[in-house]
Amino acid sequence: xxxxxxxxxxxxxxxxxxxxxxxxxxxxxxxxxxxxxxxxxxxxxxxxxxxxxxxxxxxxxxxxxxxxxxxxxxxxxxxxxxxxxxxxxxxxxxxxxxxxxxxxxxxxxxxxxxxxxxxxxxxxxxxxxxxxxxxxxxxxxxxxxxxxxxxxxxxxxxxxxxxxxxxxxxxxxxxxxxxxxxxxxxxxxxxxxxxxxxxxxxxxxxxxxxxxxxxxxxxxxxxxxxxxxxxxxxxxxxxxxxxxxxxxxxxxxxxxxxxxxxxxxxxxxxxxxxxxxxxxxxxxxxxxxxxxxxxxxxxxxxxxxxxxx
Amino acid sequence: xxxxxxxxxxxxxxxxxxxxxxxxxxxxxxxxxxxxxxxxxxxxxxxxxxxxxxxxxxxxxxxxxxxxxxxxxxxxxxxxxxxxxxxxxxxxxxxxxxxxxxxxxxxxxxxxxxxxxxxxxxxxxxxxxxxxxxxxxxxxxxxxxxxxxxxxxxxxxxxxxxxxxxxxxxxxxxxxxxxxxxxxxxxxxxxxxxxxxxxxxxxxxxxxxxxxxxxxxxxxxxxxxxxxxxxxxxxxxxxxxxxxxxxxxxxxxxxxxxxxxxxxxxxxxxxxxxxxxxxxxxxxxxxxxxxxxxxxxxxxxxxxxxxxxxxxxxxxxxxxxxxxxxxxxxxxxxxxxxxxxxxxxxxxxxxxxxxxxxxxxxxxxxxxxxxxxxxxxxxxxxxxxxxxxxxxxxxxxxxxxxxxxxxxxxxxxxxxxxxxxxxxxxxxxxxxxxxxxxxxxxxxxxxxxxxxxxxxxxxxxxxxxxxxxxxxxxxxxxxxxxxxxxxxxxxxxxxxxxxxxxxxxxxxxxxxxxxxxxxxxxxxxxxxxxxxxxxxx
Numbered sequence: 001x002x003x004x005x006x007x008x009x010x011x012x013x014x015x016x017x018x019x020x021x022x023x024x025x026x027x028x029x030x031x032x033x034x035x036x037x038x039x040x041x042x043x044x045x046x047x048x049x050x051x052x053x054x055x056x057x058x059x060x061x062x063x064x065x066x067x068x069x070x071x072x073x074x075x076x077x078x079x080x081x082x083x084x085x086x087x088x089x090x091x092x093x094x095x096x097x098x099x100x101x102x103x104x105x106x107x108x109x110x111x112x113x114x115x116x117x118x119x120x121x122x123x124x125x126x127x128x129x130x131x132x133x134x135x136x137x138x139x140x141x142x143x144x145x146x147x148x149x150x151x152x153x154x155x156x157x158x159x160x161x162x163x164x165x166x167x168x169x170x171x172x173x174x175x176x177x178x179x180x181x182x183x184x185x186x187x188x189x190x191x192x193x194x195x196x197x198x199x200x201x202x203x204x205x206x207x208x209x210x211x212x213x214x215x216x217x218x219x220x221x222x223x224x225x226x227x228x229x230x231x232x233x234x235x236x237x238x239x240x241x242x243x244x245x246x247x248x249x250x251x252x253x254x255x256x257x258x259x260x261x262x263x264x265x266x267x268x269x270x271x272x273x274x275x276x277x278x279x280x281x282x283x284x285x286x287x288x289x290x291x292x293x294x295x296x297x298x299x300x301x302x303x304x305x306x307x308x309x
Numbered sequence: 310x311x312x313x314x315x316x317x318x319x320x321x322x323x324x325x326x327x328x329x330x331x332x333x334x335x336x337x338x339x340x341x342x343x344x345x346x347x348x349x350x351x352x353x354x355x356x357x358x359x360x361x362x363x364x365x366x367x368x369x370x371x372x373x374x375x376x377x378x379x380x381x382x383x384x385x386x387x388x389x390x391x392x393x394x395x396x397x398x399x400x401x402x403x404x405x406x407x408x409x410x411x412x413x414x415x416x417x418x419x420x421x422x423x424x425x426x427x428x429x430x431x432x433x434x435x436x437x438x439x440x441x442x443x444x445x446x447x448x449x450x451x452x453x454x455x456x457x458x459x460x461x462x463x464x465x466x467x468x469x470x471x472x473x474x475x476x477x478x479x480x481x482x483x484x485x486x487x488x489x490x491x492x493x494x495x496x497x498x499x500x501x502x503x504x505x506x507x508x509x510x511x512x513x514x515x516x517x518x519x520x521x522x523x524x525x526x527x528x529x530x531x532x533x534x535x536x537x538x539x540x541x542x543x544x545x546x547x548x549x550x551x552x553x554x555x556x557x558x559x560x561x562x563x564x565x566x567x568x569x570x571x572x573x574x575x576x577x578x579x580x581x582x583x584x585x586x587x588x589x590x591x592x593x594x595x596x597x598x599x600x601x602x603x604x605x606x607x608x609x610x611x612x613x614x615x616x617x618x619x620x621x622x623x624x625x626x627x628x629x630x631x632x633x634x635x636x637x638x639x640x641x642x643x644x645x646x647x648x649x650x651x652x653x654x655x656x657x658x659x660x661x662x663x664x665x666x667x668x669x670x671x672x673x674x675x676x677x678x679x680x681x682x683x684x685x686x687x688x689x690x691x692x693x694x695x696x697x698x699x700x701x702x703x704x705x706x707x708x709x710x711x712x713x714x715x716x717x718x719x720x721x722x723x724x725x726x727x728x729x730x731x732x733x734x735x736x737x738x739x740x741x742x743x744x745x746x747x748x749x750x751x752x753x754x755x756x757x758x759x760x761x762x763x764x765x766x767x768x769x770x771x772x773x774x775x776x777x778x779x780x781x782x783x784x785x786x787x788x789x790x791x792x793x794x795x796x797x798x799x800x801x802x803x804x805x806x807x808x809x810x811x812x813x814x815x816x817x818x819x820x821x822x823x824x825x826x827x828x829x830x831x832x833x834x835x836x837x838x839x840x841x842x843x844x845x846x
Contacts, residue, residue, distance in 0.1 A: 070679070071683050121398035147821045285664055
């Protein structure tokens, strides 16, 4: 019966302005047809989206819990697992956390800096090989470093025979590998944004006697701050959850990142210490999720700005 | 938004005067801070480079040393000469790009043509030494040598007092040499100038390192080696294998079998028995021939490739379909509290991906997982261990992970479609479905197509999800390599190269090259169909 009425009223679905016209107290049938069912979809999707997260959170509050006890949601309320998490000499969670922040932080800062330098050159200067350079960057980004993971491993093990400090099992080595991917996607994203800053600003500064370094560091970088934040955040999220290269480069448990450590933790004692893993997962997710929720507008804007051109 | 070619920042050919003016402006505005930062930065780079050169020359790696020197000179030349602005801005990123992205890709190309892997990871000389070492036995009734363990610059040496009272020093792969000025204590040498003698505590701390050291008695490895079980006395060990350098063969002194180098990278007996470790050799196209002709590898390779494409395509399709549906549902201004739904629905996108996969793996566990025990009341559905259910589960979890992104993106794209188009279509008498199908969807696809392509590329190499959720399993037992039903190409490369006792870097790199060619093909096609190349100016 709803289908019959709907056909007479095609505007109901597509015309958003109807909200303004529509009376606030509609009969239930009409309310349901227009917006009520949307709430049903919304509630269903919210449960789908949020349930696994609630499940982890509840599991983390159930100390000594296994996979089985995690099934009774919110039956217990204790933060003991969070305390236990930091008292496991075999799984140095605090070190993993610190390493992840350190490696992610330095790599994303480096990525932003290297990418911004390159994007400035491509956007503001005309030189031989500029077009070829841009094309090459576009092509290179199609081949992620992941593909060359064997060669990265062998290269680093070769380096560590001569310079152990930057070879295998070294965080500096890992950061250097991550910086290898700094150009590519990011430069392209930034290049698009740099182009939207009018070059008359540069010229005005030039006339006032500013050199290229001053223009770049004090004028341009401030104007493109939003894209720098987006690239920095995306690269931070990317490096903190990167597993493949981190798992082959970092060998000592004390040097590993959260992704590598937590994966090994789960694969070693999958169901026994589920609540401790859950506590670790909750703590690991908090910084990233907070950043995401606060900056979601910029991220979405940045994502679409880079690709929809 | 950036389609219009931006205005040129300056005339292409600057006159000599304007160049000079720029230079003067640069010099005037930079100030001493910029100059100081530049000198400091270059100083650090040069110091590191000189240290690296020093070490490289000492270890006689001439090629690498030459490269380091060339790059350092180039960097100095770029930053100390005038002009060359683009180079100044591009050099740092390009150096990292060249080493850790371009070089490693070419290097994997080279590895694909070798037999690099477990048992074949070094030179022939190293393999001979390793074989002689591993077959060592203590010479019966041989005298014991008094020993003091010395250390110099992190390198451990043995100071040996022979039974006749003469003193000599040697180390790993450094044959014994006589020394005269050792400090003696009761006829036993206990120290030497320039070296630190290790005490009992130090020896305990470096136990494994010291136990692994074997000092050749003379230049000829067949004469035997000195090894120590306790750090205070050493014994003579000889190998049961004997290396004949002239003929290039290994002979087992116990059985008399002769193993010879037949060009496969290992000493092989006439009966076909190999002595491992062997060494690394170039094998030409062998790895590719193995991948395409050996049934136990070709079968899995084909099924993994097909699954990779299916997985990437279906992931994009399902996430986009759900995201678009939700975007349409929530793109209605009459609806209240849309903001709250929106925040809850992007939670999966904000949660770190590798953690989500691990959590879902727990929830889908066959015996104890939440889905089976609670939602299905104790059923034992093999979500992750049945071949087809595992594929479905992977897609389902990826839908959970990916729909928020598509929802955000399509919402943005829908809102960017001008309202007038809908109104015009309505006036022309179009039904809602027709408006969506013929007006909105085409416009939407134009703006999100690049995002769909990059989402496809991302899922094509979505290692974390596969590896953390199913570990690629359930394993295909008939396959000659370690692969399972849900493995995608990149996780197969990883498993062949790094998981299990038998690592095969050569074969893994050959697989990587195959992916490389596939990806190149896809990107050429997608570039031809998008106009992104034409927009570069």
